Amino acid sequence: xxxxxxxxxxxxxxxxxxxxxxxxxxxxxxxxxxxxxxxxxxxxxxxxxxxxxxxxxxxxxxxxxxxxxxxxxxxxxxxxxxxxxxxxxxxxxxxxxxxxxxxxxxxxxxxxxxxxxxxxxxxxxxxxxxxxxxxxxxxxxxxxxxxxxxxxxxxxxxxxxxxxxxxxxxxxxxxxxxxxxxxxxxxxxxxx
Amino acid sequence: xxxxxxxxxxxxxxxxxxxxxxxxxxxxxxxxxxxxxxxxxxxxxxxxxxxxxxxxxxxxxxxxxxxxxxxxxxxxxxxxxxxxxxxxxxxxxxxxxxxxxxxxxxxxxxxxxxxxxxxxxxxxxxxxxxxxxxxxxxxxxxxxxxxxxxxxxxxxxxxxxxxxxxxxxxxxxxxxxxxxxxxxxxxxxxxxxxxxxxxxxxxxxxxxxxxxxxxxxxxxxxxxxxxxxxxxxxx
Numbered sequence: 193x194x195x196x197x198x199x200x201x202x203x204x205x206x207x208x209x210x211x212x213x214x215x216x217x218x219x220x221x222x223x224x225x226x227x228x229x230x231x232x233x234x235x236x237x238x239x240x241x242x243x244x245x246x247x248x249x250x251x252x253x254x255x256x257x258x259x260x261x262x263x264x265x266x267x268x269x270x271x272x273x274x275x276x277x278x279x280x281x282x283x284x285x286x287x288x289x290x291x292x293x294x295x296x297x298x299x300x301x302x303x304x305x306x307x308x309x310x311x312x313x314x315x316x317x318x319x320x321x322x323x324x325x326x327x328x329x330x331x332x333x334x335x336x337x338x339x340x341x342x343x344x345x346x347x348x349x350x351x352x353x354x355x356x357x358x359x360x361x362x363x364x365x366x367x368x369x370x371x372x373x374x375x376x377x378x379x380x381x382x383x384x
Numbered sequence: 385x386x387x388x389x390x391x392x393x394x395x396x397x398x399x400x401x402x403x404x405x406x407x408x409x410x411x412x413x414x415x416x417x418x419x420x421x422x423x424x425x426x427x428x429x430x431x432x433x434x435x436x437x438x439x440x441x442x443x444x445x446x447x448x449x450x451x452x453x454x455x456x457x458x459x460x461x462x463x464x465x466x467x468x469x470x471x472x473x474x475x476x477x478x479x480x481x482x483x484x485x486x487x488x489x490x491x492x493x494x495x496x497x498x499x500x501x502x503x504x505x506x507x508x509x510x511x512x513x514x515x516x517x518x519x520x521x522x523x524x525x526x527x528x529x530x531x532x533x534x535x536x537x538x539x540x541x542x543x544x545x546x547x548x549x550x551x552x553x554x555x556x557x558x559x560x561x562x563x564x565x566x567x568x569x570x571x572x573x574x575x576x577x578x579x580x581x582x583x584x585x586x587x588x589x590x591x592x593x594x595x596x597x598x599x600x601x602x603x604x605x606x607x608x609x610x611x612x613x614x615x616x617x618x619x
Binding site: 220224227231232233234235236237239240249250252253254256257258260261262264265267270271272274275276278279280282283286287288290291322323325326341342344345346348349350351352354369370373374376377380 | 390396404429431437439440441445548549568571598601
């Protein structure tokens with residue numbers, strides 16, 4: 193993985209933090225800046241989890257209204273701005289999807305393709321060494337376990353949904369994921 | 385909880401949203417009672433948060449930015465006016481501790497000043513708002529909540545202590561239906577636009593509840609933390 197230029201990454205993040213804080217003061221220009229800097233990332237999240245373009249657009253709309261109203265509660269010392277925004281998008285998308293009753297088609301493979309770490313990454317907004325560390329540790333665990341963990345994160349799937357998608361018994365899926373998470377924890381603790 | 389002979393990884397399972405049903409309930413109970421467990425869940429959330437960098441970007445539709453702005457204009461006053469209205473409301477709320485809750489309710493029902501930049505249609509007779517006193521479970525002054533069906537907004541005055549690094553989330557619970565999130569409640573006066581899907585859950589006798597959640601709100605769409613205040617809407 194190529195390492196981003198830390199100064200430009202820090203500048204991009206600082207610009208987003210500032211725009212988010214000003215949005216909390218009801219600054220409409222700052223809100224537009226937040227939208228420009230983040231809408232592609234957040235739409236990617238909504239689209240992936242909702243698996244429905246219209247649904248993803250509605251959720252994204254709702255996400256930015258939430259951001260507008262909630263920006264004053266953002267605490268830069270607690271969370272990176274993109275993680276804060278992305279968490280809202282992921283949560284709202286999962287809410288939306290769980291309200292839909294339709295079955296999901298082949299989500300695991302799709303999530304896997306999306307989560308390929310060799311793909312271009314948004315290194316200007318998240319430039320943590322943590323990101324590199326997490327990838328190193330994910331790479332170190334067994335592929336089947338890694339794949340299930342990625343699907344859970346990127347698809348917003350529960351154990352039951354993962355098992356259904358992979359057509360394996362629930363106990364088997366739990367065992368894969370738990371072993372993967374234990375290995376991940378061991379690796380992340382050792383690397384800290 | 386895992387079987388006794390298995391290592392405990394429930395914090396990661398909860399952070400990732402893997403659990404449902406009884407397992408999730410058990411993990412949530414633990415989250416509320418065990419600060420070490422809660423810290424562990426938070427640590428996993430931070431770890432997984434780094435993965436957001438990998439999410440591929442997809443350009444949002446061109447029209448969406450203007451639609452979002454239009455809904456800010458349409459459903460709320462312009463930001464400047466909104467702010468001023470809120471400053472006034474905050475002032476009212478600070479007196480609320482000294483006055484009867486009913487007085488606060490009255491203030492809540494006052495319409496916001498009309499924004500001067502926007503042409504205002506004379507509104508049709510609006511449906512009556514619903515009101516609730518949301519009482520903290522640990523005692524103390526209740527918060528006043530008003531739901532405006534015409535604007536689909538909930539306004540809340542009063543403040544609730546929220547632990548650092550947590551968010552307070554408002555829920556509507558109608559009858560035996562699952563709770564629906566109405567959004568996050570700030571430390572001070574809050575105005576929330578109720579998501580379209582949650583509006584049918586709001587009626588007289590709907591229970592409003594506030595729970596303590598991770599920053600940004602419940603990761604699952606249902607309350608995950610302790611409920612700290614509840615109240616029932618009345619017409």
